Amino acid sequence: MSLSKILAQKVSLLDMPNLIMRKILEDFGFCSILQLRKVCRELRHFIDDSQLPPVLLESLSVQINSDMIVMEIEIEQYCPTTVYYAQCKNGCIVEWEKRREIQRILMKNVNFLAVFCNDLNGILRSANFKRLYLPQADELRRNICREEQNPNETGKLGFWKRMKACFRKMKQAREPIRSRADPDEVKSEILNFTQNILKSRARLFEVRELQMSVANQNDVMKIMPFVNRKTLREVKIVEHCYIDSFNYQTDHCLKGFELDLILPLLKTTPSIAIEKFLVTEPIETFLGFEHSYAKFERLSKEDLWKVKNKLIHSLTPISFFFIQVEKFEMEDLREVFGPVSNSGGLYGTLWCYGISGSSDVNVVYMRSDNILEIIRRTDFGYRSLYHRMGFIVH
Amino acid sequence: MSVENAPVVDVDEAAIPVEKKMYYRFESNDKKEFRVSELAIQQSETLNRLVEAMGYTSEDVENKPAIAIENIDGKTLKLVFQWCEHHKGEAIPVDDGSVPKIVEIPEFDAKLMDIDNGLLFKLIWAADYLNIVQLLNVSCKKVANMAQGKTPAQLRRVYLLPSDEEDEAAKRAAQEAQDPRAREVEEEFEERKRQGGNSFF
Secondary structure (H helix, E strand, O other): OOHHHHHHOOOOHHHOOHHHHHHHHHHOOHHHHHHHHOOOHHHHHHHHHHOOOOEEEEEEEEEEOOOEEEEEEEOOOOOEEEEEEEEEOOEEEEEEEEOOEEEEEEEEOOOHHHHHHHHHHHHHHHEEEEEEEOOOOHHHHHHHHHHHHOHHHHHHOHHHHHHHHHHHHOOOOOOOHHHOOOHHHHHHHHHHHHHHHHHHOOOOEOEEEEEEEEOOHHHHHOOHHHEOOOOOOEEEEEEOOHHHHOOHHHHHHOEEEOOOOOHHHHOOOOEEEEEOEEEOOOOHHHHOOOEEEEEOOOOOHHHHHHHHHHHHOOOOOOOEEEEEOOOOOHHHHHHHHOOOOOOOHHHOEEEEEEOOOOOOEEEEEEOOOOEEEEEEEOOOOHHHHHHHOOOOEO | OOOOOOOEEEOOOOOOOOOOOOEEEEEOOOOOEEEEEHHHHOOOHHHHHHHHHHOOOHHHHHHOOOEEOOOOOHHHHHHHHHHHHHOOOOOOOOOOOOOOOOOOOOHHHHHHOOOOHHHHHHHHHHHHHOOOHHHHHHHHHHHHHOOOOOOHHHHHHHOOOOOHHHHHHHHHHHHHHHOOHHHHHHHHHHHHHHHOOOOOO
């Protein structure tokens, strides 16, 4: 449409030239852009195609179940908004809290996953995050487990109570949670969808702290290649259904986790944690990180020597290093780390190493849960505290 | 309305040319004439280059016909020149590529832009066409601010936008008006789809 023609009639936002539209959209806040995407298809396409510079938000966390997704987004620090997407018989219920009031909408004849994916698309296209937890099944699964195990306790879980009341109100029979689609299938679908969104971004996705609960490294590789490595500071990978086996007592059935594809992408990332998996890589892999957490099936005496040589006498400060094995042999530990600095008690078993020319100490804790924790104590006075307590400082 | 009879609007009413200032005459597409000071014109890169290229003297400005701005109507152009007069002599901001830009809307601009949204969009068009950087910045900011805290339905009203359904209906109507066979083809396609045919051809 020509300019004179436009100016002769009533003009709308969509009649603006592309450059001006872009300029206007750059001034929109993140929330307004999300709302604007819902206005009409043409505008949605324009927003998606114009690849506006993403805003940096605090955190995004997604918890997934077979018939419900809980998304928590923190646009400003300490102000999280929780949105629930639940499937009901004839559509999707979306519930969130706005100005301390519960808002709820029923979207007829749509799948809850489609509604969630539409929102996720808008969010991931236009924002980077300091922290991303995707998908994080833990909390939700814990609630579900708790509900199934202790039906009397459900009253304490506000959301479930409200949802049930809502379903009753609409006279809809709620099917048992576990009879629906496999939550892992839903999770896999969301991971694939997320991969496609990140792939379509003009710029790499930026996140400082990435936490994923996954089945194997292929799940991680759906996201990692699209993440800007320069901004990635911390990666935490958790076995995706560990919550079903609640505590450390059942850790003996942990699955192995391969890292060969991920490691080349983490060369500049200072911190790594692999939880509820047994890592298959050699110990050296983890010694290169500033912070690391990993569990090994077993560590030989040679491995312990490598840990000691690399970390205990290292001048570059490590913040923490955790290794866990099925069982440490105290004989091996004594041989490698020397006589213990204390004789048990409140502090457990520990070895304390002074750092020459510094008041810092490196401490090796042998924890009761078979975790060997190596930590640099930079707090003022730790060294003299250990001295006063009669600990041997090596 | 002939040019001779057209009303002449002195945009810079407060500053009647006492000293020797050059006032250019511009004419909108609905034949409204405006007198704008040389300094105010500098806010518009397009007009500034135009008058420089013309090289008018004070006599030429008075004797030659007003410079026509074909694409902009009088109502919009009045707002543009009022803005230029108020901000004359101010430095023109340089785009440093930062996003989002920190733009504050001064009180005068806020009052000037207290107009219906259709006119505001025309003002943006005109600011872009005449390359008035700061006016474009503040007007875009104003449009963006209008979205704050609005639902999609409210945004549709504010920005004069159609919903997906209305848009679809309008497109279909336009298509039908252009090609009456289109509807028939579409219906045939839907029918074949219902019958389970894999290919339309």
